[in-house]
Structure formats: structure tokens, C-alpha cells
Amino acid sequence: MGSAIGSKMAPPYANLFMAQLEENFLVIDDQIHNSQIPRDTLLDYKEKTENIRVPIVVTYNPQLNIIRKIARDLQPMLHADTRLKQIFLELPLLFYRQPPNLRKMIVRSALPTTTKAGTFPCNRCETCKYILCKDQVPIPNTQKVYTILDYYSCASCNVVYMFTCTTTSCSTGGIYIGETGQKLRTRMNHHRHKINNKSCDTPVGQHFCSQNHSLQDMQILILKGYFKTERERKIYEFKCMELFNTLRQGLNLEIKQNCLGIP
Ligand SMILES: [Zn+2]
Ligand SMILES: [Zn+2]
Structure with missing residues (x-):
């Protein structure tokens, strides 16, 4: 469902959206209040655990879901080699890169500088x-x-x-x-x-x-x-x-x- 900015239906939709957003915030607030975790603990800096998994970055495609399974299946093969086992101690971490889309192709991310000095x-x-x-x-x-x-x-x-x-x-x-x-x-x-x-x-x-x-x-x-x-x-x-x-x-x-x- 969409409505162009400035159209007759835009303000009611905007109101609906804001109401929904407020409701979501209330839910999050409730969760914080209801939990037994003290506020100070929530604000504490959390030390990140070191990740030694090797990343695999691929351009996203719905059919690529199978990669995770392939990696899992082939992991024993990597572990057969002592050197490769050291590198791929755990399963590789799969990352998806956003594929090209119309917006990326048409819209410039930076405005050209028009003023010369x-x-x-x-x-x-x-x-x-x-x-x-x-x-x-x-x-x-x-x-x-x-x-x-x-x-x-x-x-x-x-x-x-x-x-x-x-x-x-x-x-x-x-x-x-x-x-x-x-x-x-x-x-x-x-x-x-x-x-x-x-x-x-x-x-x-x-x-x-x-x-x-x-x-x-x-x-x-x-x-x-x-x-x-x-x-x-x-x-x-x-x-x-x-x-x-x-x-x-x-x-x-x-x-x-x-x-x-x-x-
Ligand atoms: Zn002169
Ligand atoms: Zn002049």
C-alpha cells in the first residue's frame, strides 16, 4: 500500500504510520521495564567475542540459500587437511551483498558540486x-x-x-x-x-x-x-x-x- 506525498490520502496514511510506530516503541519500552535486568547492566559496554569464522561474501540471489548447506557438507573435507583445518576451524560466515537494482543504477548517491571557486x-x-x-x-x-x-x-x-x-x-x-x-x-x-x-x-x-x-x-x-x-x-x-x-x-x-x- 502506498500513497504519493502531497496526495489527498497521504496525511491519513502518515498518521496511521506514526501511530503504529508509537505502538512499537511502547512494546519495546514494556519489554525493558518488565525484564528483571537492571538499567545499568543494559547500558554497560558489552565486550564483543572474537569471531574467527572466515567470511564468504556473495551477491544475493534467492537461489543461493543452498550455499550454507554446501559449506556445511564440505567442512569435513577442509578438516582433512591440517593447514586448512587451522584456517577454517569453524563454518565460514556467509554474507550477502545487495544485488544491483533500479534505484542503485538510476539514482546518484552524491550531488555534483556545482560551485567553482x-x-x-x-x-x-x-x-x-x-x-x-x-x-x-x-x-x-x-x-x-x-x-x-x-x-x-x-x-x-x-x-x-x-x-x-x-x-x-x-x-x-x-x-x-x-x-x-x-x-x-x-x-x-x-x-x-x-x-x-x-x-x-x-x-x-x-x-x-x-x-x-x-x-x-x-x-x-x-x-x-x-x-x-x-x-x-x-x-x-x-x-x-x-x-x-x-x-x-x-x-x-x-x-x-x-x-x-x-x-
Ligand atoms: Zn608591472
Ligand atoms: Zn563582468
Whole structure:
């Protein structure tokens, strides 16, 4: 007897089922109460007796019931040999493996992982072409890598991001770490504007306007997002600056000077 979930008859059936289940529990409860075994004894850890029987595992088939009888019949034959007698001292233990069924063949036991980590283009803004789709960034002067754990796009906001310079001759590595509460593409528009206008009042503008450099050498990715507060984001930004050493040889030099009070 069955009834589809959501059908008219499902609730009455569910009630019947629960009532039956409750009744079964009551029966078990009664058994415990009526028995003369004290509660403590029931809760005690039971030491398992060691099993030396050799297991035989076969895929289940109703016709295989005969195996048990065959094993029993052939046991004397095994005992005729001294070595085999040691191994098969007792009857082998028969186990059945579940045979393939429709459910096993059709239903996947795990859901495919759909979320990729890294920064991805939204495919409808000017920032898309500068996005670096990687989930790992090498940390300069170390053997380590920084791993990005979540999915981000140009439209992600509340993030700590990183600029890198693809120019091979670039001595600094051209890494800049920044943070923004705005969408990445909005923040990026500001940086792009600075570079396009050859404005040198920001470290990013200065770097990508320098010799052998252009806007095309810039790549951007998000290191982390989903911060609870602006303060948490700013602290993380600073941590990343230290990790990627951008305060000494990257593009965050200006911040260092500001922090130290150098005009
Ligand atoms: Zn985009
Ligand atoms: Zn550079």
C-alpha cells in the first residue's frame, strides 16, 4: 500500500504510520521495564567475542540459500587437511551483498558540486576581460599558494581584491591589494579611469602608466568576500598586503607611507 506525498490520502496514511510506530516503541519500552535486568547492566559496554569464522561474501540471489548447506557438507573435507583445518576451524560466515537494482543504477548517491571557486566574468561589463579565473595564487618569494574558497564575479561586492601585472619585465610583480564595499566592477571603473587618464596620483595608475605598461597588462581577482563588517574587511586587506609583501615591493607602498605618517 502506498500513497504519493502531497496526495489527498497521504496525511491519513502518515498518521496511521506514526501511530503504529508509537505502538512499537511502547512494546519495546514494556519489554525493558518488565525484564528483571537492571538499567545499568543494559547500558554497560558489552565486550564483543572474537569471531574467527572466515567470511564468504556473495551477491544475493534467492537461489543461493543452498550455499550454507554446501559449506556445511564440505567442512569435513577442509578438516582433512591440517593447514586448512587451522584456517577454517569453524563454518565460514556467509554474507550477502545487495544485488544491483533500479534505484542503485538510476539514482546518484552524491550531488555534483556545482560551485567553482575563483573569480569569473559576469559577461556583461568592461571588467570581465581583466578577470583572472584562478582559484590559487602563488605567494611571491615563497613556495606557498593562496587558495580562494568561494565563487565571485565582477558583480561581487564587499571583497578584498588583487591586481597583478602580466608584464614579464615587471620588477615589483605589480601586485596591488585593495578592498571595496562596492561591486568589484564599480571599483574597477575608478581604477581604469585613473589609468586611462594617465593619472599618477594612485599607485595603480602610476604602475600601469609606467614604461612598457598598459591597461592590457592588468589582471584582477577576488581573494575573499562575505565580510561581516567593514572593519573586518579592512583588517583582512592589511593581512593580505603583508602576505603578498605588497607593502615593501608591491603597489601598496603608498599605504605604508600613509601609515607611517610620511607625506
Ligand atoms: Zn563582468
Ligand atoms: Zn608591472
